[in-house]
Amino acid sequence: xxxxxxxxxxxxxxxxxxxxxxxxxxxxxxxxxxxxxxxxxxxxxxxxxxxxxxxxxxxxxxxxxxxxxxxxxxxxxxxxxxxxxxxxxxxxxxxxxxxxxxxxxxxxxxxxxxxxxxxxxxxxxxxxxxxxxxxxxxxxxxxxxxxxxxxxxxxxxxxxxxxxxxxxxxxxxxxxxxxxxxxxxxxxxxxxxxxxxxxxxxxxxxxxxxxxxxxxxxxxxxxxxxxxxxxxxxxxxxxxxxxxxxxxxxxxxx
Numbered sequence: 413x414x415x416x417x418x419x420x421x422x423x424x425x426x427x428x429x430x431x432x433x434x435x436x437x438x439x440x441x442x443x444x445x446x447x448x449x450x451x452x453x454x455x456x457x458x459x460x461x462x463x464x465x466x467x468x469x470x471x472x473x474x475x476x477x478x479x480x481x482x483x484x485x486x487x488x489x490x491x492x493x494x495x496x497x498x499x500x501x502x503x504x505x506x507x508x509x510x511x512x513x514x515x516x517x518x519x520x521x522x523x524x525x526x527x528x529x530x531x532x533x534x535x536x537x538x539x540x541x542x543x544x545x546x547x548x549x550x551x552x553x554x555x556x557x558x559x560x561x562x563x564x565x566x567x568x569x570x571x572x573x574x575x576x577x578x579x580x581x582x583x584x585x586x587x588x589x590x591x592x593x594x595x596x597x598x599x600x601x602x603x604x605x606x607x608x609x610x611x612x613x614x615x616x617x618x619x620x621x622x623x624x625x626x627x628x629x630x631x632x633x634x635x636x637x638x639x640x641x642x643x644x645x646x647x648x649x650x651x652x653x654x655x656x657x658x659x660x661x662x663x664x665x666x
Contacts, residue, residue: 423448423483423584423616429468430477430640438464440640441478446584446618451610453631454620457661461640462620463505466586469618470502471495482584499583503573505592511562515553518561519544519575526580543579551575551605567598571605578609585609587619591626599626606630628652636660 422445431439439461446452454462467473469480471492479488487495496502509518523540548554551571556564564572570590577585590606591599603626609615610630621627627634627648634651636644638660644651651657 421448421484422446423450424469424618425481425484426469426478427480428478429465429475429480431464431468431473432476438640439468439475442642443478444635444642444645446616449610449614449616451617451619451630451632452635453627453633454618454635454637455622455624455627456637456643460637462637463588464640465637466502466588466618466620470500470586496580496582499581500586501577501580501582501584502586503570503577503588503590505589507566507569507573507593509561509569509572512560514558514560515548515564515572515575516544516557518572519547519579522576523547523579547575547578550578552601565598566593566595567602570594570602574605574609583616585615585617587617587621589620589622591621591623599623603630 424446426445427443429439429442430437442465444452454465456462464473468475471487471490471494475488479486481487482495482498482500485498487498487500490498520540523543545554545557548557551574553568553571553575556568561569561572574587574590587606590602594602606617606619607630610617619627619630631648633646634644634648635642636651636654636657643660644654644657646654
């Protein structure tokens with residue numbers, strides 16, 4: 413895996429980002445930069461602040477401290493839809509697909525929205541047919557185009573969520589536990605798809621995941637979250653060998 417060029421300007425820069433609610437600090441003073449084409453994975457046990465940090469980056473939650481910039485533009489106070497149009501794409505731990513809608517319909521609606529249209533299923537499908545077909549082939553779902561989402565396996569649902577994300581051509585992909593609920597048999601194929609998006613398409617990826625064996629084969633760097641703060645950041649080899657990381661998570665199942 414090729415490390416990102418350290419001379420290029422960062423795609424994403426977080427400076428002292430934090431979120432405090434009701435007197436409780438959920439995310440505290442997180443500062444880091446992500447380079448073009450980098451794969452940065454976030455690890456840590458439940459409650460460490462990983463998903464909360466993704467919520468701050470994607471705009472679901474407004475930070476109470478710090479700033480966030482994409483390609484040098486401050487997005488700290490911009491809403492979710494504006495950040496999405498600027499290139500921040502997000503998947504979630506829990507699937508949000510419409511059970512009765514087919515795989516192709518999901519991707520077509522996302523294509524309409526990405527092109528400035530509305531989420532109207534009755535609009536003509538023809539203008540989007542080639543784009544939908546292309547995305548489904550890239551994600552291994554071409555043979556499932558007419559299948560309702562309810563009939564997909566967990567692994568296929570995760571692929572569909574990636575397909576929906578890809579039609580917007582995101583500058584930055586935030587993947588929140590994409591392996592959650594996926595059977596052991598489907599993990600390798602989903603891992604390979606994510607690897608292809610990063611390696612072959614040059615996608616910049618931030619991913620939260622508990623499967624360390626998956627992350628060690630994908631990530632350029634690991635970021636360790638501990639009680640809402642960034643405990644360590646570096647190569648997988650350096651982070652997993654860090655005594656502070658080992659002490660903090662001894663028995664906590666990284």
